Amino acid sequence: MQIADRLTKIPPYLFMELRKKIAKAKADGVDVISLAIGDPVEPTPTSIIEELYRTACNPENHRYPTDEEKGMLAFRKEVAVWYKNRYGVTLDPENEILGLIGSKEGCHHFILARINPGDVVLMTDPGYPAYRASILMGGGIPYNVPIRPENGYLPVFEDIPSDVVKKARGMFLNYPNNPTGACVTRPFLDKLVAFAKANDIAVCYDNPYSEVVFAGQERLSFLSAPGAKEVGVELNSLSKPYNMTGWRLGMAVGSPELIAAISKVKENTDSGIFNAIQFAGIQALKNETPNIEKMMAIYTRRRERVLKTLDKIGIKFNPPKGTFYLWIPTPKGMGSLEFTNQLFEKTGVVVASGTAYGQYGEGFIRISLTVPDNRLEEAMARIEKAFA
Numbered sequence: 260m261q262i263a264d265r266l267t268k269i270p271p272y273l274f275m276e277l278r279k280k281i282a283k284a285k286a287d288g289v290d291v292i293s294l295a296i297g298d299p300v301e302p303t304p305t306s307i308i309e310e311l312y313r314t315a316c317n318p319e320n321h322r323y324p325t326d327e328e329k330g331m332l333a334f335r336k337e338v339a340v341w342y343k344n345r346y347g348v349t350l351d352p353e354n355e356i357l358g359l360i361g362s363k364e365g366c367h368h369f370i371l372a373r374i375n376p377g378d379v380v381l382m383t384d385p386g387y388p389a390y391r392a393s394i395l396m397g398g399g400i401p402y403n404v405p406i407r408p409e410n411g412y413l414p415v416f417e418d419i420p421s422d423v424v425k426k427a428r429g430m431f432l433n434y435p436n437n438p439t440g441a442c443v444t445r446p447f448l449d450k451l452v453a454f455a456k457a458n459d460i461a462v463c464y465d466n467p468y469s470e471v472v473f474a475g476q477e478r479l480s481f482l483s484a485p486g487a488k489e490v491g492v493e494l495n496s497l498s499k500p501y502n503m504t505g506w507r508l509g510m511a512v513g514s515p516e517l518i519a520a521i522s523k524v525k526e527n528t529d530s531g532i533f534n535a536i537q538f539a540g541i542q543a544l545k546n547e548t549p550n551i552e553k554m555m556a557i558y559t560r561r562r563e564r565v566l567k568t569l570d571k572i573g574i575k576f577n578p579p580k581g582t583f584y585l586w587i588p589t590p591k592g593m594g595s596l597e598f599t600n601q602l603f604e605k606t607g608v609v610v611a612s613g614t615a616y617g618q619y620g621e622g623f624i625r626i627s628l629t630v631p632d633n634r635l636e637e638a639m640a641r642i643e644k645a646f647a
């Protein structure tokens with residue numbers, strides 16, 4: 260059976276080897292603890308589930324979704340209110356907001372909406388692996404822009420070769436950043452807008468962790484930078500702030516031209532989001548924002564716990580203030596995969612190797628704080644015992 264070339268270009272999944280080991284260890288009776296995946300374990304707040312149930316009982320909602328290609332106007336209006344309240348950003352629900360089946364979907368549709376075969380698309384390295392896959396599936400050419408600790412894990416636009424910039428038509432950025440946890444400042448966003456404008460590069464600012472920031476860090480939308488709406492879109496999501504990863508609900512906001520183009524892709528791809536999920540989303544955005552503070556208190560506590568263990572085993576660093584990930588330098592002289600494997604063999608604890616996020620992820624591992632407290636405690640106790 261022929262499989263399309265576009266799929267064979269997508270690099271193999273780097274966790275595969277580890278997965279095999281995990282399966283074997285489990286079969287041998289090892290109590291495996293995974294700190295590798297970013298998926299909140301606390302349940303979705305009850306009022307959101309109740310709103311889903313209430314609206315799912317209405318037969319009107321059993322039909323194709325309202326405003327299929329854009330999302331329900333009521334949902335888009337609530338997104339506009341949320342953006343105003345959370346980031347001071349004004350959005351027109353008619354042409355600057357689009358409902359998405361999660362922000363991951365938006366990454367893919369952004370490429371289909373904007374990129375022609377052979378266009379270069381800039382993406383940060385390390386970075387969320389779905390960007391590369393989306394670029395390749397859309398016929399684009401990914402270009403890795405390194406983000407390094409000495410620059411606060413922010414790209415340095417001046418360092419991108421000018422022939423690459425000339426061919427670039429799009430760029431993926433994501434701050435608060437998966438995997439590094441880095442956050443941006445307003446002056447950086449201004450620079451990004453100027454860079455995009457000067458070079459006709461459409462920005463896809465993937466912002467599903469916009470709410471997941473620790474004390475002292477400002478919550479920022481790309482669209483709070485003057486001129487941002489002219490050069491790009493921001494993707495956001497209810498997955499992380501409202502513990503709704505399984506529900507698949509997000510939004511694209513920003514440039515009306517890009518929103519219309521992405522909407523055209525969606526119109527010809529899916530038939531929208533189940534109305535009841537959108538009603539539940541309205542409930543989340545309207546009434547469940549206190550859940551975010553509750554979750555941040557939990558992540559703060561867990562983060563402190565992990566930092567205590569790292570200190571005990573001699574890994575000292577000053578982590579940035581975003582996301583529920585910790586991007587941790589490996590012990591001196593040890594590669595990411597080597598440390599990941601050693602950690603697993605000695606403790607049964609699974610972490611993500613930095614190299615899963617790109618070549619510049621070498622020398623790091625990523626730990627996710629989305630595990631129950633008792634499992635995290637057990638994982639840290641094992642690590643201390645094995646490495647202290």
Ligand SMILES: Cc1ncc(COP(=O)(O)O)c(C=O)c1O
Nearest residue numbers: 361362363387433437496498509
């Ligand atoms: C950077 C980044 N973008 C997008 C997503 C996907 O989020 P969603 O659940 O909204 O599709 C994730 C999920 O982990 C992510 O880390």
